[in-house]
Amino acid sequence: MTLKIISHGLSTSIQDLGRPGYFHLGIPMGGAMDRFSLRVANMLVGNPEDVACLEVVFLGPKIEFTKSVIVAVTGAELPILVDGEPRDTWSSFEVKAGQVLSFEFLQAGARAYIAISGGIDTPTALGSRSTYPIGALGGVDGRNVQTGDELPVGDSSNSKAGLSVDEKLRRLPDTPARLRVLPGLYWHRLTEASGNNFFSDEWSVAPEADRMGYRFKGGRPLEFVDREQPFGAGADPSNIVDGCYCYGSIQVPGGKEPIVLHRDAVSGGGYFTLGAVISADMDFIGQLQPHAPVKFEKIDMAGANSARAERKQMLEIIRKELRQEPKTQP
Amino acid sequence: MTTILSPLPGTFYIRVNPESEPFKKAGDAVSVGDTIGLVEVMKTFIEIKAEVDGTFVEYSAKDTEPVTAGQNLAELEG
Numbered sequence: 476m477t478l479k480i481i482s483h484g485l486s487t488s489i490q491d492l493g494r495p496g497y498f499h500l501g502i503p504m505g506g507a508m509d510r511f512s513l514r515v516a517n518m519l520v521g522n523p524e525d526v527a528c529l530e531v532v533f534l535g536p537k538i539e540f541t542k543s544v545i546v547a548v549t550g551a552e553l554p555i556l557v558d559g560e561p562r563d564t565w566s567s568f569e570v571k572a573g574q575v576l577s578f579e580f581l582q583a584g585a586r587a588y589i590a591i592s593g594g595i596d597t598p599t600a601l602g603s604r605s606t607y608p609i610g611a612l613g614g615v616d617g618r619n620v621q622t623g624d625e626l627p628v629g630d631s632s633n634s635k636a637g638l639s640v641d642e643k644l645r646r647l648p649d650t651p652a653r654l655r656v657l658p659g660l661y662w663h664r665l666t667e668a669s670g671n672n673f674f675s676d677e678w679s680v681a682p683e684a685d686r687m688g689y690r691f692k693g694g695r696p697l698e699f700v701d702r703e704q705p706f707g708a709g710a711d712p713s714n715i716v717d718g719c720y721c722y723g724s725i726q727v728p729g730g731k732e733p734i735v736l737h738r739d740a741v742s743g744g745g746y747f748t749l750g751a752v753i754s755a756d757m758d759f760i761g762q763l764q765p766h767a768p769v770k771f772e773k774i775d776m777a778g779a780n781s782a783r784a785e786r787k788q789m790l791e792i793i794r795k796e797l798r799q800e801p802k803t804q805p
Numbered sequence: 806m807t808t809i810l811s812p813l814p815g816t817f818y819i820r821v822n823p824e825s826e827p828f829k830k831a832g833d834a835v836s837v838g839d840t841i842g843l844v845e846v847m848k849t850f851i852e853i854k855a856e857v858d859g860t861f862v863e864y865s866a867k868d869t870e871p872v873t874a875g876q877n878l879a880e881l882e883g
Contacts, residue, residue, distance in 0.1 A: 485813060486847065533813040533846060533874065580812060581874035682816060685847050764814040765846055766871040 477542040478591070478626040481575065485534040488619040489595050489626075490588075491527040493738065494603035494612075501742050504722065505605040505613070508586055508686060508738055508761025511646050512550035514790060516590035518797050519547035519567040519640065521633035526594030527604035529620065531587045533764075535578020536620070538589075543571045545592040545634035549645070551584030551762060566639040584647050584762040592634035596627040607739060609687075644793050648759040651677060651768035654735075654752050656725065657779050661715065661747040669698040673733075673749065678769045681732060686739040689760050690732050691769060697730035697749075708745070715747045723752040733771075735760060755782035807857050807881040808865070811872045815846030819868045827868075829861040829879070841879050844872060859883040 480487075490513065493506025507513035507530055514524040529536070535553050547567045548555050555562040556577045562568045564587075570576055576589075597604050597615060606614025615624055662670065676694030683690040699712035707716045713730045720726070720736055726746035727733045735752050737760060752760065753774060763769065774782070811817065819827040819842050828841050835841070835855045842853045842864070859881035866878045 485849070485851070533815075580810065581814065585814075682845060683848060764873070765816065766814070 477540055477544065477628040478595070478624075479539040479541065480620055480622055480624040480626065481537040481539055483620050483622050483624075484531055484536040484578075486532040486619060487536045488530050488606040488608075489527050489597055489614045490530040490605045491603055492525040493605050494601045497601060498742050502601065502610060502612070503607065503739050503742065505607045505686075505738050506603065507588065507605075509550050509588065509646075509758040511758045511786065511790065512586070513588045513590075515565070515640055515793055516547050516549040516588040517594070518794060519549070519565070519638050520545045520590045520592040521631060521635065522590060522592065522594050526590070526629075527597065528591070528595065529589040531578075531589060533581055533585060535581075535587070537575060537577045539573070539575050540570045541572055542628070543569065544628065544631075545636055546570050546576065547590050547638075549588050549590070549640070551587040551647075552582040553584075553587040554579035554582065563639065565642075565645050567634070567636050569636045581764075585764050586761050591628055593629035593631035596629040609739065638797055640793055641796065644789060644796075646758065646789070648762055648767075651770045652759055652763055653770055653772050654756050654759060655772045655774040655779065655782060656750045656752055657774055657776060659724065659748055659750040660718075662749055664699050664702075664712070664747050665749060666698045666700055669695075670749075673697065674771055674773050678733070678771070680763045680765050680767045680769065682765055683734075684763070684765065686737055688734045688736045688740060689763065690734045692732050694733075697727055699730065713747055714745050717743055717745045718748070719743045720748060721751055723754065723757055724748040725750055725752065737761070753779040753782055755779070755786045806862070807859055808877045809841055809853060809855060809879045809881065811844055811853065811866070811874060811876045811878050813844060813846055813851065814873050815844040815851070815871070817866045817868065817870055817872045817878060818843040818845065818850075819864055827864070831861060831863055833861040835859050835861050835881055842866075853878060855881065857881065 611617030
C-alpha cells in the first residue's frame with residue numbers, strides 16, 4: 476500500500492483508458508474524461524500510457540505516500556503542494572515516503588489527472604481499472620475513492636523527476652470552448668433555420684454535467700420538421716423509435732437543452748440525436764466547468780478525421796520530447 | 806477582515822431553500838464550522854463553512870449566481 480487518502484476532495488476516481496468492447500451490452504467504455512491528459516501524465520512518470528491514474532474533479536484530494544515515487548499532475552490547472560511546497564503541473568516530481576500531496580483552489584479546467592510511477596494497481600474488471608459506479612465496476616470495489624482508502628501502487632524502474640511538457644502542448648479548451656460537431660442520422664428532423672441556430676447560438680454548461688453526459692443551456696429551442704410520429708416513438712418530436720447512441724452523440728430532450736453523452740454513456744434510447752462531438756474534442760468537454768460558455772461548430776467527416784490526426788500528432792511530439800534527457804530543474 | 810473563498814466552481818446559494826432566511830445576516834456571530842452558504846456542482850450541494858470565529862459583514866457573491874474556485878463569497882470581521 477503506498478497511497479493513503481486523507482481526504483478525497485469532491486469526486487476522485489480511478490481511471491485508465493477504459494474497457495472498450497462491451498458497449499453493445501450497455502457497458503460503456505468509461506475511462507478518463509480527458510484521455511489526452513491521462514496519457515501525458517503517464518508518459519511523464521515513465522508508465523505505459525494506459526495505466527490507471529486518479530481523475531480529480533474541481534477539488535483536489537489530500538494523499539499521503541508510504542513509498543517514494545515520481546508523480547505528475549496534468550489536465551486542469553490545480554496548483555500542487557508537496558508538504559506545503561509548490562510543484563509545477565504537467566511536470567514530473569518526486570514525492571518521498573511520508574510526504575503529503577495536496578492542492579490549492581482550481582485555476583482552470585475541471586479535471587486533473589494524478590499519475591504515479593508504477594500506476595494504481597487495484598483489480599481490473601473486464602480488462603480495466605476504470606471506475607463505473609453505476610455498474611459497480613472497477614475503481615475501489617466498484618466505487619469512487621473515499622477518505623480512508625489505501626490504494627496499491629505497482630512497481631516502476633523507469634521514472635525520473637524533472638520532465639516537463641511544453642506549454643504549447645498542454646491542451647485545455649478556449650473560452651468559449653469550440654466543440655466541433657458532425658451532423659448525424661437524424662439531422663433531417665430539424666428545420667434548416669433551427670439547425671443554423673444550434674451552431675450560431677452560444678451555450679453554457681448546465682449544472683447537470685457529469686461523466687455520463689454534459690448538458691448545455693442558453694441557446695434557442697430546436698424546431699422540428701412536421702411529421703406524423705412513427706408507431707412507438709411517442710408524441711414529442713424529439714423522440715424516435717429507439718436508436719443506438721455513440722460517444723459524443725447529442726440528444727435534445729424536448730428540443731430544449733442538448734446533452735452530449737460522454738465516457739459513462741448509455742448505449743441507446745428514444746431521443747433523436749442531431750450529431751456527435753468529434754473524438755478530437757471530447758477531451759475538452761471533460762475540462763469544462765459549470766457555466767462555461769460553449770460554441771458548437773459544424774464539421775464534415777474529412778475535417779473530423781484530420782482533427783483526430785492532429786491530436787495524435789500532438790501526442791507523438793510529446794512522446795518524442797519526453798524521451799530526451801530531463802530538463803535541469805531551477 | 807477575513808474573506809471566505811469558494812473551494813470550487815458552481816452556483817452559490819445563501820439560503821437552504823428559496824423560502825428560508827439567509828444563513829447569516831450582517832452583525833451575526835460566526836463560529837468555526839458555521840455554514841455560511843452552499844455551492845452546487847454536479848447535482849451536489851457543498852456546505853461552505855467558516856474557518857475562523859468573527860462577526861458576519863456581508864455576502865460578496867450573489868445568491869443563485871455562478872461562482873469560480875477561489876472567488877470571495879463572504880466577509881467576516883474580527
